[in-house]
Amino acid sequence: MSASPPTPVPPTDRLLARTILILALGVGGSLRVWLALTDDGIYWPDEVFQSLEPAHRLVFGYGMQAWEFIEGARNWALPALVAALFKLSAGVGLDGPRGYLGLTRGVFGLLGAVSAWGSWRLARAHGASALAAAAGASLFALAAVPLYFAPRAMSENASAPAVVLGLALALAPGASRRAVVAGASLLGLAVLLRLQNGIFCVGLVGVLAARRDWRSAREALAVLAAWAFFFGLLDRLTWGRWFHSALVYLDFNLVQGKAAAWGTAPFAYYGRVLMRAMGTVTLVTLGLSLLAARRAPGLLGVAAAFFVLHALQPHKELRFLVPVLPLFAALAGVGLDAVLRHLPPSPARLALPLAVVGVAGFSGLRTGQLTFGDLGQYENVKPRASAWDDFGPVNRLLIAAGRLPDVCGLKVEAAHLAWTGGYSYFHRDVPLYAHNGPRRESGLFSHVLTLSGAVANGEVVASEGPFVLVRLPHGGCAPDPAWSSRLP
Structure with missing residues (x-):
């Protein structure tokens, strides 16, 4: 008996699917770029000192050094990617902070799209x-949490497109050898950018093996082994030891458990925070993802494993989940399709995908109202503070300081250097001192960035909000052989 022909797709479905996908990607991408160009705040220091600052040091020859890039707990893949964007920006004449930071943050935002x-x-x-796939994609394109994190130069954002596209290529039924190799290569790149993405690599091989697709499993494993070799080689060339960054990172986090110094949270943390930040989106995505269990059990298992393994770790940050969120959006699309297939063709049937898009869009409208408490960050310090532009005024004053012709040293008294943009914003090859650095009378710096109530003496040359940039009376800078670029 010949196979029955596939059910024709109604023209209305095709048009609506195309419209939803274009609008979701267009609006989501535009919002991400706008946020990239208007927010100078910091969610967590890693978005500067694990990417922007080492890239600035690579391109311009100076920058603060976090302990990870002194002891080698990170590889150089992400800073190299950012450095390439800095170089590109400088090559087209945008060699100031507004130029190279705007380009970099804009590119990271578009990676979210x-x-x-x-x-x-x-x-x-x-x-x-x-149609169902487009509606599912909108849950990542337009929802509040993905929008918030999108422009930030973090490994989670850089690796997310490689993860989801890699799995899309390699897990497609009947995938060609080229598709499997390309997909596994994208996952290998994702691990190079963020070590935890190795969970997806194990998941890919496991799913292919569970399908008894031994040829694809062997090919994927061979490609991933080649990327592992490249990972080790990169560390050997930059840190002097094979897999140095992975070994130091795992020892620090898993063996010594030192990441707990930045806070710990219970297993339920991620669920609680996601419900707080975008509750309706979370419930819709979860419900539809569970409906995808029959048609995409492997994908659901991989996504769930990533979530659970992160939930089991004591130190938690919401950003750690960014690479898996596109997978859950895809699962939601599969689950939505399972529902639509049981509904008779009618205009009312189209209301369901439109409702999913509406849920995502409504969440996106709330993005600007997110607080740190909503995002599970600084919950015991400033949970009601806006999560936007935190220390943004300080960073804009750093840019202003870097443009002053007479600045020969700067002390930042208004904030810990880790919560500033460092030289990536200051962009001046002179000493940058922390709040607990030398006294003003030391003569080692010409300007201070401080609170408006702590001016005492000197000339205010710029101000924003409660912060001021002050030129000290002595005006000059004595050489300081003891100054260190190490981030305190």
Whole structure:
């Protein structure tokens, strides 16, 4: 008996699917770029000192050094990527902080839109209709949490599109050898950018093996082994030891447990925070993802494993989940398709995907109202403070200080240097002192960035909010052989 022809897709479905996908990616991408160009705040120091600052040091020859890039707990893949963007920006004449930071943050924002498109591709690879896949992708493209994190130069954002597109290529039914190799290569790149993405690599091989697709499993394993070799080689060339960054990182976090110094949280932390930040999106995504269990059990298992393994770790930050969020959006698309297939063709049937898009869009409208408490950050310090532009005024004053012709040293008294933009914003090859550095009378710096109530003496040359940039009376800077670029 010949196979029955596939059920034709109504023209209305095709048009609506195309419209939803274009609008979700267009609006989501535009919002991400706008946020990249308007917010100078910091969610967590890693977005500066694990990417922007080492990249600034690579390109311009100076920058603060975090302990990870002194002891070698990170590889150089992410800073190299950012350094390439800095170089590109300088090559087109945008060699100041506004230029290279704007380009870099804008590119990271657009990577979020690519991840949303990857969600659509991954849902389609698991048999979802274009309409259901587009609605699912909107849960990443337009929702508040992905929008908030998108412009930040973090490994989670850099690796997310590689993860979702890699799985979309390699897990597609009947994937060609080229697709499997390309998909596994993207996952290998994702691990190079963020070590924890190795969970997805194990998951890919496991799913292929569970399908008894031994050829694809062997090919994926061989490609991942090649990327592991490259990972080790990169560390050997930069740190002097094979897999040095991975070994130091795992020892610090898993063996010594020192990451707990930055806070610990119970297993339920991620669920609680996601409900607080975007509760309706979380419930819709979870419900639809569970409905995808029959058609995409492997993908659901990989995504769940990533979530659970992170929930089991004592130190938690919401950003750690960014690489898996596009996978859950894809699963939601598959689950939505399972529902739509049981509904008769009618205009009312289209209300369901539109409702999913509406949930995502409503969440996106709330993005500007997010507080640190909503994001599970600084919950015991400033939970009601806006999560936007935190220390942004300080960073804008750093830019202003870097443009002053007479600045020969700067002390930042208004904040710990880790919560500033460092030389990436200051962009001046002169000593930058921390709040607990030398006294003003030392003559080692010409300007201070302080609170408006702590001016005492000197000339205020710029101000924003409660912060001021002050030129000290002596005006000059004595040489300081004891100054260190190590981040305190």
